Amino acid sequence: MTPEEIADTLTELFDTSAVGTLAPGSWQVNTSTFRLLVLLSEDNTWLRVLLPILPIQEAQAFLEQFLEANFDDTQEVRYALYEGVICGVFQHNSSTLVSADLFNAINRLVSLHQAGLDNVFNRLIESRIRQIIQAAKQQGQSLQATMQSLERFYAEGLMGEIDQTAEAREKVIAAWRLQLERLWNEVDFNS
Template sequence: METQQITSILQEIFPQDTVETNNEENWQINNDKIRLLVLLSEDKSWLRVLTPIASVMEAQSLLVPLMEANFDTTQEIRYALGQNVLWGVFHHNFATLATEDFVNVILRMIFVAEKGLSEAFQQLVEQRIRQIIQAAKTQGQSKEATFQTLERFYQEGMLGDIDRDPQERENFLASWQMQLDRLWDEE
């Protein structure tokens, strides 16, 4: 792949956006969905693609599931921390990077940016629900009794905002019930 191809590929993927570039060493896309940086090392031997996902403060409680995702699901993209930001990062030797692989990385990076922290949050929630189920079963509780306990915790403000409107409360509790139903027999 050649450096001049980067601009044309980015313009193809982001036709409505301006591709900002500087000396064919870095490129930037900013729109309402993504901020994407493509950087070449000074000697043009390494290419790095980055997108900010969230602040470190927002991601703090999700670092374990994010690092597990690095091991299991992120494919060629990794989560990394730098400058108080959680980033989606891709590194590759520029001389051996195929054009098709670069396109796929950009598309994958868009996907990672759009999902943000939601997947890691869902993973953490599922892990917590599994712990609740295990604890309930250890105490000999039924699924129904476990749900009643969760409902009481919610009413006491331990699982969310006590001042939510009734519809939000119903949606929240329905979500808990669905998760209990889905995971109860697995634990």
């Protein structure tokens, strides 16, 4: 892609007032919710698109899940750390890049930005639920016995919010039940 084709793709994706040129071969897209940077290498052979997602302080507990997402979920874009910020990044050789691929990559980056921590948090929760299932199975517990233990923990105040209402507690227990039932047969207690 030429710099002109890149600029055209950006103005096709975003309002022209949102797209600005920082210097030859570099653009910035400012919207009400994010700032996207598009940078060509000095020799115009590589294009990099960056979209800051959140500060590393907010993401620290989820770094493993971000890396797993890079392997499993992010497709042509990646999570990366730059100057203390988790960013969505797309890099491609500009000579083989086509407008449709850049268009798709930017949409994917915006999707990562909109998800924020949701996807990696869900990944973390699922891994913790799998650990609970594995421990329960190693102790010879059934799904029903595991649910009874969780319900007891909530009833005794060992889990949940201090001022949690009975209705809220029931919703949480229903969510536990759903996840345990969904994952129970997938987890092998020997792994």
